[in-house]
Amino acid sequence: MSLLSLPAHVHYYLYAGHADMRRTFEGLCDLVRNEMQADPLDHQVYIFINRRGTQVKLLLWEGDGFSIYHKRLEAGTFERPAATGNGQQVIISRTSLQLILQGVRLQSVSYRKRYERKPSS
Template sequence: MFHLHQSLNYYLYPFPVDMCKSFYTLSGIVTSSMGKDVQNGDVFIFVNRKQSIMKILHMEYAGLVIYHKKLESGRFHLPSFNENTHSIIYQWSDLIMLVQNVKTKLKRKEKY
């Protein structure tokens, strides 16, 4: 069941994350780099360097859940941020825009 909604707090981690990371290592980023507690019910958003994969970490009723989205083409358009930023506060509407506002690359035609 999808338990994300507008009354939750959302935080985007602004730096690229290795998408091999799972529950415990993403939770470690939340605690050590973002200064947050993953168990308080907030939602944490991570994106890889190419901005083509997104993982969302959330503590739900029965435990941790990861939502994983991989784009076939294009990339997520992330906001600009200061290098000293540990997390970017997001709203539900910001997350929806991030997921829906995917920038696609136009493929160049090869010359023969």
């Protein structure tokens, strides 16, 4: 069971490298600024996974301060979606993040057709 509520109105950026889980607020903000070339104060969610894939941290600026969600697995690993291009980040959906946190293999997920409104010109 997870008590984490993931907002729908933000973007989710996964750091493509391996994060040192000893990093706290300032260390993660430095990774966002220097490696991901982004602003940690932009109300987006930044995701970090350690080398072994057993821990994940989420960093979010909430307007009046930072929040960190940290999960360590007792067994198994988190899936790390493959990075495309030379960037230091992978954009993932909120649903993909929820599946990663729950241990669902992303390649085996099959989505059923749904209505999607086309942008007006």
